[in-house]
Amino acid sequence: MKKKLVVLTGAGISAESGIKTFRDSDGLWEGHNVMDVATLEGWHKNPGMVLDFYNQRRQQLKTVQPNAAHRILAELEADFEVQIITQNVDNLHEKAGSTRVLHLHGELLKVRSTQNEGYVLEWEEDLNFGDCDDMGHQLRPHIVWFGEQVPALDLAVQMTQEADYFAVIGTSLQVYPAASLIDFTAPEIPIFYIDPKPIQLAMGRKKIEIIAKIASEGTQIMSERLKLI
Known part of the structure; x- marks a missing residue:
């Protein structure tokens, strides 16, 4: 075995x-303050900017290799x-x-419902206003933002212990x-x-x-x- x-x-x-990382650049991620694009507060304040930011990251991902x-x-x-x-x-x-x-911390190539965390879709193109779940709720990036719970943590702990x-x-x-x-x-x-x-x-x-x-x-x-x- x-x-x-x-x-x-x-x-x-x-x-x-x-x-790019933001660890060594004063909290900037691709030129944006992480609090503006990686928090629920940032999403509520300017969802258009957040959608655009992750759309750019999603497109960038198509240009890079392991x-x-x-x-x-x-x-x-x-x-x-x-x-x-x-x-x-x-x-x-x-x-x-x-x-x-x-x-x-989530995946760039997935999105989820703003009202139902269990509603997750594969998503490779831009995410726009009006893209909704089957109940009409706006979709958001499937990213665990700062301040949000990390759903996979318990499984990660179990894996680590083994x-x-x-x-x-x-x-x-x-x-x-x-x-x-x-x-x-x-x-x-x-x-x-x-x-x-x-x-x-x-x-x-x-x-x-x-x-x-x-x-x-x-x-x-x-x-x-x-x-x-």
């Missing part, structure tokens, strides 16, 4: 594919049961070939509740933390290897390490 490798990924893994880090994680499925838990809303893990991907190996790639570990997942790992399992600017972690008895590299380089190093364990 294959060992379980659970991987938490963040914006840093997609940055190498050309998708990078080496995404591909290495997909290739690791040959030797491990790989479960990706991602904070990213892009589909680059899937495009690279990963078959088990849990999106904590991991034989755990990796953190390209996330600052400062966005909660996703950042708390590492606390649910079993104390004896190997943990890899890949980030060019890793923060200081106080992990007690946990075995953690910090790889201070960009995602593609660090993921290659992790892959080689895993083959030796």
